[in-house]
Amino acid sequence: MLLVYTHNISPRLNYIFKHICARVLGFEVKFTTKIEAFIAHDSLKMSYTKQALGKEFFVKSHDILFEQGLSDVDINIQKWGNTKCFFPNGDKSAMPFDIFAASFYMLSRYEEYLPHVKDEFGRFTAEESLAYKEGFLHQPVVDIWAYKFKAALQAQFPKFKFPNKSYTVNPVIDVPCPYNYKLKGLLRTFGGALSDLSKFKLVSLYERFGVLLRFKHDPHDTFKYLLNRQKNVKSNFVFFFLIGQLSTYDKGVSPNKKDFVSLIKHVADYCKVGLKVSYFALDDANRLKREKEKMEDILNTNLEASRQSHSKLNLPETYRNLIALEVKEDYTMGYFNHLGFRAGSCTPFLFYDLDYEVQTPLKIIPYQLMDVALLKQWSLLDKKKVLNELINTIKAVNGEFVPVFHNYTFSEDKKWEGFKELFNLILDSVEAD
Structure with missing residues (x-):
């Protein structure tokens, strides 16, 4: 001591x-x-x-x-x-x-x-x-x-023996919308098809109707792959599902759709599941409470973790709203477009309210990387180089690496080519110690 x-x-x-x-x-x-x-x-x-x-x-x-x-x-x-x-x-x-x-x-x-x-x-x-x-x-x-x-x-004090700590990986899977075409409702599906047609996106149109007629797999439905990866690694994935109302900023799936509820329950059997708080619930305590209660109804347990839509934080209000609803952890502390350490740390910490001068019970788990930030690197080789540098930086202080990926990142979309390999590189970095 x-x-x-x-x-x-x-x-x-x-x-x-x-x-x-x-x-x-x-x-x-x-x-x-x-x-x-x-x-x-x-x-x-x-x-x-x-x-x-x-x-x-x-x-x-x-x-x-x-x-x-x-x-x-x-x-x-x-x-x-x-x-x-x-x-x-x-x-x-x-x-x-x-x-x-x-x-x-x-x-x-x-x-x-x-x-x-x-x-x-x-x-x-x-x-x-x-x-x-x-x-x-x-x-x-x-x-x-x-x-x-x-x-x-x-x-x-050379005789004092300090305890050892190990490097860990805590992957976050952000799910703003589980599917690209499924469960969107008649109006959104018809509007999407018209948009594809007007822009001559015939491949997209074919894919859309292929998914809806059930002879093609929805490209953003990568959950089977992710759950299989979870079963074979030490790290525990945390999934955040958006269940808020449709808006300009959030275009998810209604939590009243049975297939969506079944998906969340299925993922929760293998991984930790949290709430992706919708954009307008950030500043609306009543809306936030409704979303939390809806997710708890789906999970049939108390909600522990949250992530804010578009990685937006309004300090201290955002965290105070979470504390009032007894949410225990938040995973929003980071920059969506820059790799690095927003709070200067890769160790989870408790939120300190500067206005009230009090340490709160809300644990902040900072993330250091969001998948979109890696798109700045042109080649897969460059992406790997930047990623390895980040991993080594966190390992040097026995920290916790929290990368944020999205369900669509693991699709076959050319934009995300090589990202499965990058994700596996992160997961394997624990074994490489």
């Missing part, structure tokens, strides 16, 4: 130390404001305050962990070995940066509460982030800083 002496055990300090020590590094941490208790402790210990007590392991504290609400934080990015950090500490500290304050800034998504330009869907974009602007979006900096802290502690 690590004992931390500090002048003020604030909610922010308690939150970030427990994340870094317990969640990332795997050991217990406790706090004291009493010098006598600190001196008497005969194992791992450090002081986190403005001035060292003596010659102990000391990290000079930044004010952000003892503040409330938002303030104008001065961020000065500097190089630190093969990474970058901010909140420099000076020479007297055992660490050149206050990694706890910097980690809190990243995990709390402090910058997403500050004024910023949103895209056409109302999303916080990668380009607006500190990590993108300063060139460290490709690194899980919070985890890297944590391991630098561990190395410094190990040097000071």
